Amino acid sequence: MDSYIQMLADSDQDNPGLPPGQLGKYQGPWFSTQLTLSLTVGLASFLVFCWLRRYERFKVLYKPRTLLKGFSPHEVHDHKSFFGWILPTLKTSEFVVLQLVGLDAAVLLSFLRTGFYFFLTCSILAFAVLVPINYRDHGTSEGVPPPTNGTSSFLPSAISSTAPLVISTFKPHLKHGSTVYLFSHLAFTYIFTILALVFLNRNWKRYIPLRQLFSLELAQSIPARTVMVTSLPPHLRSERSLAEYFENIRLGEVDSSSRDRDARDSGCLAVESVVVTRAIGSMRELLERRTSALATLEKAWTKYLGNPVPVEGKKAVSGYDREAEVETILRGAVDAPDAGREEEEQTGRDPSSNGRLIDVDDDEQEDPEEDLEAQLLSRVKSAISTPGRKRPTLRPHWFAKKVDALDYYAEQFRRADEAVRKRRKGKFRPTGVAFVTFQTIASAQVAAQVVHYPSATEFHTELAPEPRDIHWFNLNLSASSVFIRQVLVILTLLILLSVWSVPVAALATLLSWETIQDVAPRLADLLGRSPRLRGFVQTTLPSLAMVAFNNVLPMFLEALSIFQGLPARSWIELSQLKKYHISLLFTTLFVFITTSTYTLLRDISESPAKVLDKLATTLPDSRNFFVSYVMLAGLAIMPLQLLELATVIPRLFYQMFLTSTPRDHAELNAPTSLNLGVVYPQALLIWTIGLTYSIITPLILPFATLYFGLAYLTYKYRFLFVFYRPYESRGQAWPLAYNRVGLGLLIFQVFMLGFFTVRKAFLLVVLMVPLLASTVYTIWRLYRTYVPLSRFVNLSQACEVANGTGADDIVKLRKGHPVTRSQTHLNRGRYGHKGEGVYAVAKNPHTDYSQPPLSEMYPGVLNTGGPARYGHPALFGALPEPWLPALAEPKETGAEVPQAVKDALLVVDLRRGWRNLKRAAKQGINLGGDNEGESSEGGRRRPRATSWGSMPSEEDPSRAWRGSESSAAPSPRREDLLSDEEDDLDEEDEHGNIPARYSSFFPHRPGHNIHFPPTPGNASETEDEG
Known part of the structure; x- marks a missing residue:
């Protein structure tokens, strides 16, 4: 005990074991300072939010989703008391979120819930077993010996000073690095690894049913039955020839002379419509x-x-x-x-x-x-x-x-x-990209997974993104252009990380105590007089600066992902997720190693074997910073997100200086969308940091638990009340997150391997090798097992749904999680075909919402839901008046x-x-109602639609849905699926409204004779750009 008190007193001595400029000593009451700051910011933000959300005038800021056209409130939306929203939000199941919001929201919440329970379990085990062992061996809660010159205890001074006395009453005096101490660390490395794999496997088992059943419930929607074809050979770059190709694929012996069309189509990939995209040129x-x-x-x-x-x-x-x-x-x-x-x-x-x-x-x-x-x-x-x-x-x-x-x-x-x-009205050259909509989801799944062409560089198929998801500017890029862009993006990313590491490393160096004494001795004297100010400067400021630097990165990474040439907005988000995660690991987890690059290089030149020892020594010395970082992210930043400052502040600026017209005000009230490429990397970083330091610093585990718990509450509220995501990525963020959680698990094990190497515990080093090998195999095995079902819908249930016999699973999904048909309008309405826009209708004297806002999907057209048949917005989008x-x-x-x-x-x-x-x-309309709907050809040159969902044929893509007599697809039992919703999602085919040029091709329409097979020798229906 005397040595421990002496350690606290000798806080001004140098630590010769640290590299020059290393931020290794956090002196002063940094823990209480950081905890006070985080709790103050978090509680203030939370209380202000609870107060503001009750007022109607702030509804457009904190409940914009509830103002959308067609919104129907669920019971979770009915609570207006100060704290009354918390329990209903937490009690709302993820299946309800799945039906109200969508799959991407449910998958993210499932991941956050998994992180909460995992770190909660690790916290209980660590504080029940590991922390007493650490106190028994070192007199501190940490898993490493405390430095002889720094304040290293994470607990308040009263606890940190009395706990060793309590434990010392029944412990024998053991020397540092005892067998019990080291083997407990090995045991908990195994335990935490096994727990992580178990929780990951459980999340996979929850994710797969969500992914499959959500897709089966929307099996009749056009995106679920559409395949995107790229690198089309020239002779197939027409709607007719491409439809003939797929319909010529016979999957069984079928009598071609049969007059029963259902019998003929049962043996082929029956096509409903085909759209070959066009090069729009100057449009x-x-x-x-x-x-x-x-x-x-x-x-x-x-x-x-x-x-x-x-x-x-x-x-x-x-x-x-x-x-x-x-x-x-x-x-x-x-x-x-x-x-x-x-x-x-x-x-x-x-x-x-x-x-x-x-x-x-x-x-x-x-x-x-x-x-x-x-x-x-x-x-x-x-x-x-x-x-x-x-x-x-x-x-x-x-x-x-x-x-x-x-x-x-x-x-x-x-x-x-x-x-x-x-x-x-002119002619446009066809490109090598097409969208083929089949009559059943089973046909689309088969067409997307097979190899269609003998040439490896031509005719590639994959499940098509949703129409609103397509990034039309990147859709028609050539393969060589995409490859060059990818190379440039990689080089730019490396340069960006190299440049970004300079200010971050300089910040870490300048905020270390040794550097402050050398560079600014007067500031060092001032900080020395105030322990709290000293702890704030050395611990809180680095974490604040790191958060600020990390929040700027996504803007650059999103621009890089767009430039990369990905044809879907959700794919751009997933690419940004990968880049942002790597950037966070580099700038946050390894930033303190970069501050001692010279020392590392010198050690490598002297003895390469010292590299692992240096890493294992440097990382523990940064434990205080990472506890501070996780504490700030969980207790302060997460509640602060409820205030939506990233939306409110720019909104105030636009409202004061840049908003004047009714259109400006309508677009200003539109709800925001969550970027998954920003949310997942931040949570993955906390997971990696929390697991890496779980044994060395067990106190980081409760703060990681709080982070995931508060993130779950925050994002669930924002999904239910704030965000509107106009498209789905089919939950593809989870497989990427799983791989990165596995990477964090391997970083944790490599770190513990180096820790045992430094302690000269070679037996434990040998015992770590099987754990590393088995972890790599298990991560790979789980991914190979589940990833096919994450990308595709199983053919068994797809065929059952197509035949109307597979609705039992969907009924089970809804059972126990009752959601009315109207409450799912915002979710399922995204797959409708009426073209009606979904936009805010908040009461505002400056706008009457007579038009939808301009679309974010493509500039210059209205946000009317996107072209239902994958027609290019430049050719078919509704034009604003x-x-x-x-x-x-x-x-x-x-x-x-x-x-x-x-x-x-x-x-x-x-x-x-x-x-x-x-x-x-x-127009020849009988006002008496006898011949309603009849019109002559002498109508207005520019008829103005009474509803933005029923634009003239010149501005709409083809509106031939599966409800037409020629392309009706079998559907599940209506009594089970409540498929009266189909009336909302689909419209009857209107042959007269089909544009004359570049519309969807329907092979089963009267007058469309099929001629097989299409060959390169036959003239394709291509038209040069006029």
Whole structure:
């Protein structure tokens, strides 16, 4: 006991055993300082969150998922008390999360729960057995002898000073490195390894049923039955020839003369539709130009009228009808002369220099009803009254006459819009990528797993990503381009890690006590007077700085993953997961080795055998830092994530400076999505650190347990209330996480092997070899056993579901976890085909959500759910129309509405009624309802859809679903699967709405005769880009 007290007193002596500049001595009450800081930040964040989430005005920040279109609350969403959300969130099973949110969320929560129970079990065993043995041998809770000059006890001073006294009453005096001490470390190395493998195996067994049953439940969805084909040979780069190829694959003896189509299709891979992607050429630039012109136009109107448009007070605007203005923008000013465009073509002069801009459609000009409407409504534009504000003007060019700014921007938009629509009607060259949708999920699974072509570089198949998951810019890259990109990404990553290690290593060196004394002696004197400040600088600041550095890395790594050329957004996330995990291991776990690189090189030159000893000596010396790091990550950073500061702070900036139009406000309220490539590496790092130091520093285990427990609660809440993930990766993050947990397990064993080598316990070193070998084999064996079922759906159940006899397992999945059909709308609605967008509808005076926000999948098109048939968004995506500010709602003061407001509303109603009546008469619609739905071919040139889910055929991909008479696929029993949901997910085939060019090919449609086989000699239906 006296030697222990003397050790605490001799804290200013140098430690000759440490490398120069090594952060090895954490002096002062660093543990209590770090614990106080972490608890303060964590509790404050948690309480502030519990307070804010109760208010309706903060719902868009902390409950945006509940504001999505079609959201139906579950019982977990009904609790609004201060702490009332905690228990319901924890009690919500992962099967409920699977049905409400999706597979990726359930898999992540399962991994976090596994980590919690694993570290909880290790904590109980370590503190029940290992910690008393350490106290018995060293008088401290740690698994290594304490340094003779540093404060190394992790426990509060009262415990650390009294515990040795209690244990010393019944322990004999043993020398350091006793047999019991070393063998206990070996035993716990075996125990922790076996526990880790058991928990990993249990998680695999939970993951596989989730993966299989989730896929079987969506077996009739288009993504589940679609295969992506890459590197197509030239003679198969047409929809018909590719469909003929798959349908010619006979899996059994079938009479080709049979008239029963079901009998014929039972022996082949029956194809429902085929889409060969096209090289869009200049479409991207045209869409960007159109989007830019649209944004400029909307901002000009917002600046002119305000948002919302005032209808009361001194600034009240009268005579404004938003729909009429949008119609005028789309069609052009019909009251202007008809010679503007001809003058521009003949003289090259801009017609805007002569006055009002025009865009007259000849067909519409010849219609007498259009002329009548123009005459009746021509005065409305000039009738807009804005007190104190004139209609804006501008000079299109230097020294040009001023023209009306709104008309000028409208003309620019019309030209860009016309260029896009005209280019969409052109010809586009087919590429080597295609999407083939089969009639059953079983056919898709077979087609994705077989080798189709004798050439190894052609005709590769794999399960297709979901339409919203596709990164269209990377889809058509050539194999050589992808290879060059991958090489450049690897080189860039190595350079990035090398550069990144410089400031991190410098930070670790500058924050070591020896360096502070050398570089800043006055600062060292100041820190020496305050033990708490000294502990804060030497322990808390390094962990804070490391967290800050690690949070910056994902931005660079995501850019690298995108540049790598991966064709799916989920694949980009998984690639980012790999890169980020390697970066964290390098910059965090091994950063203290890099600070003594010179010493390591010198030891290697003198004696290569010292390298392992040096590693085993250096890593334990960094144990205090890693306890501090895990403590900060679990107790402070994880609760802080509940405040959504990464979303709130940028939102405030955008709202104050960059948000003005209704579209801007609508996009600002859209919910965020969780990036799995950032979440998993951080949890894997804590797992690796906690396991590596579990025996050397058992106190790290409770903090690792708290990290995984708080992460489970935090992410489950965010999945249920905050995040909306528009696509699924089919749970493919777990196999990657499993491999990296196995890597962490091997790092732990290698570290313990070096530890025993330093202690000269060669018998224990020999006993570690079988553990290493068996661990490698077990990790490999588990991966080989389970990974096929993680990538594909088993053919047995897939065929049963296709035949309508395999719904029992799906019923069992739902049994005990009741979720209504409406509550799964946000999850299952992602696989629907109506094209309806899912976006926030939070009450906001600055937007009325009349349109979906712009899509993140592809710029320039609306977020209407993505093309259901894998049509390219540039060719088939719904185009946004001008979104002008809406009228402000009159204040409810109880007074009579002003007559000016009544007149404005009356004018709007009359205009809408006239427009609807004229449109109905022109399209040949019987208003009496006798021939509803019939229309003539003389409809409007640009029909405006009443719902964003039913756009014109020019803007939609093919909408032929499996409900059609020619491509109906067998489905499970409806009474078991509650497949009335199919009415929500699928629409009846509409042959008349199929685009004339580059739509899905349906081989079983009338008039599509199959000719076998397609050969390179036959002309393929390719069209050159026009």
